[in-house]
Amino acid sequence: MSWTEERIATLTRMWESGNTASQIAEELGGISRNAVIGKAHRLGLKPRPSPVKPNEAKAAAAPAPTPAPTAEAPPPAPKPATRAPAAKTAATPPPAPATPPPASKPAPTAVERPEPEAADDAAEPVVAATPSAPQLRSVGPGGFLRQNPGENSGPIAPAPPRRLVPARPSDAIAGKTSLLDLNDRICKWPIGHPGEPDFHFCGDKVNPGFPYCVEHCGHAYQAQLPRRDRRPPPPLPYGGPRVR
DNA sequence: CCCTGATTCGC
DNA sequence: GCGAATCAGG
Numbered sequence: 001m002s003w004t005e006e007r008i009a010t011l012t013r014m015w016e017s018g019n020t021a022s023q024i025a026e027e028l029g030g031i032s033r034n035a036v037i038g039k040a041h042r043l044g045l046k047p048r049p050s051p052v053k054p055n056e057a058k059a060a061a062a063p064a065p066t067p068a069p070t071a072e073a074p075p076p077a078p079k080p081a082t083r084a085p086a087a088k089t090a091a092t093p094p095p096a097p098a099t100p101p102p103a104s105k106p107a108p109t110a111v112e113r114p115e116p117e118a119a120d121d122a123a124e125p126v127v128a129a130t131p132s133a134p135q136l137r138s139v140g141p142g143g144f145l146r147q148n149p150g151e152n153s154g155p156i157a158p159a160p161p162r163r164l165v166p167a168r169p170s171d172a173i174a175g176k177t178s179l180l181d182l183n184d185r186i187c188k189w190p191i192g193h194p195g196e197p198d199f200h201f202c203g204d205k206v207n208p209g210f211p212y213c214v215e216h217c218g219h220a221y222q223a224q225l226p227r228r229d230r231r232p233p234p235p236l237p238y239g240g241p242r243v244r
Numbered sequence: 245c246c247c248t249g250a251t252t253c254g255c
Numbered sequence: 256g257c258g259a260a261t262c263a264g265g
Contacts, residue, residue, distance in 0.1 A: 002257095003256085003257085031258090032258070032259075034258055034259060034260080034261095035257070035258050035259085036258095037258090038256090038257065038258055038259090039256090039257080039258085042256070042257080
């Protein structure tokens with residue numbers, strides 16, 4: 001396999017989109033994860049969150065592990081230089097994707113505790129003043145601002161107190177299962193989206209032991225496909241693959 | 245163990 | 256330039 005323009009483009013796009021080297025290698029096919037990483041580095045598109053830290057404690061305290069240097073510095077242990085013959089990877093014919101339409105619905109967030117506790121607190125939302133001191137910082141490839149050495153983002157300002165307002169069922173959900181109607185026996189599968197006037201819940205009798213009815217259990221619980229059979233769900237930004 | 249990216253180095 | 260082997264952290 002050679003790095004054609006198109007394969008490099010795919011590599012670059014997927015790499016910058018956050019795909020892992022394994023995923024990219026799998027997508028390109030007939031190539032290893034190492035090849036992807038190697039190529040990515042040669043292309044100069046390194047900056048990825050690496051699980052391995054470059055050990056920052058070395059620059060500051062270098063002399064610590066260094067004993068008094070003897071007149072004759074013993075050379076570091078040489079490398080074995082013995083390389084086992086590369087075992088030819090079993091030929092992997094391109095597996096048929098066989099990816100049916102992505103009919104998977106995201107599991108709805110469990111909505112519990114329908115407590116319309118309308119605390120009448122008059123607490124004003126206290127917004128923590130964030131003094132923004134101008135600082136020099138470099139800009140990363142993704143446009144993010146790098147932290148300066150030793151800099152800490154500081155504590156995240158606590159969420160301002162929210163005033164709880166009793167849900168006022170709109171006319172659109174008259175007769176429908178609203179948040180207030182939820183209990184252990186009825187299906188909590190959301191119909192529509194929160195914020196929409198007709199947002200409500202399924203309300204059927206639950207599949208015993210589950211928060212949803214039998215039908216919606218079928219949506220909520222699906223067999224996890226092996227990693228290699230999954231398609232990367234996030235649609236690629238950066239223009240993505242040509243859809244035309 | 246699995247995963248990840250980084251690096252090395254023979255080719 | 257390429258990528259397997261190896262390393263090292265999570």
